[in-house]
Amino acid sequence: MKHLFLSGFAVLLLSSGALADNITYRADIRPLWEKQCMACHGESSPSLANFDDRKDEYKKLQRGPRMDSHASLTSFVGWPDSGALMRRLDDGTHTRDGKPGNMYVYLGASEAERQKNLALFKAWVGEGGWVLKRFKDLTREELGRMRVEE
Numbered sequence: 001m002k003h004l005f006l007s008g009f010a011v012l013l014l015s016s017g018a019l020a021d022n023i024t025y026r027a028d029i030r031p032l033w034e035k036q037c038m039a040c041h042g043e044s045s046p047s048l049a050n051f052d053d054r055k056d057e058y059k060k061l062q063r064g065p066r067m068d069s070h071a072s073l074t075s076f077v078g079w080p081d082s083g084a085l086m087r088r089l090d091d092g093t094h095t096r097d098g099k100p101g102n103m104y105v106y107l108g109a110s111e112a113e114r115q116k117n118l119a120l121f122k123a124w125v126g127e128g129g130w131v132l133k134r135f136k137d138l139t140r141e142e143l144g145r146m147r148v149e150e
């Protein structure tokens with residue numbers, strides 16, 4: 001009985017580990033972000049509020065809103081800019097018009113690299129939390145499935 005219980009527990013641990021794979025901001029997303037996103041979203045970029053005030057100017061300068069910490073990056077996942085990261089990075093599988101989001105191209109130089117890096121972002125947010133809706137349309141359950149571990 002004890003043996004059965006223990007092996008059941010081991011299977012549970014293994015399978016949940018395989019699913020979640022513990023993708024973290026520190027170990028996985030930060031290095032990827034530095035390579036692919038930092039040039040335009042780093043410390044010299046404006047906060048989202050300042051960006052929104054002078055959007056056209058910043059777009060011309062190839063500057064997006066600043067997202068150079070766990071907290072600022074996750075504000076584009078869950079709240080207040082809910083779903084922004086997913087809408088921009090999705091490859092077209094979940095977008096309304098079936099086209100990739102306009103930041104998808106920055107995920108890598110080849111389609112294989114973009115897919116690999118998209119999978120990493122998806123695993124970090126959580127497969128069930130990869131929801132492209134804005135806050136007003138988001139359910140509590142959907143919000144609860146966004147993992148974004150630091």
Ligand code: HEC
Pocket residue numbers: 033036037038039040041058059062063064065076081084085086088089102103106107
């Ligand atoms: C060459 C510059 C450049 C790179 C590289 C880049 N971005 Fe952007 N990003 C922009 C600009 C400019 C905007 C604002 C214009 C727009 O809305 O399209 C933007 C907008 C965004 C937004 C929407 C913010 C909002 O207003 O809600 C998100 C999310 C985003 N980028 C994520 C990323 C991620 C993640 C990466 C890396 C995979 C990345 N970007 C790489 C320039 C860039």
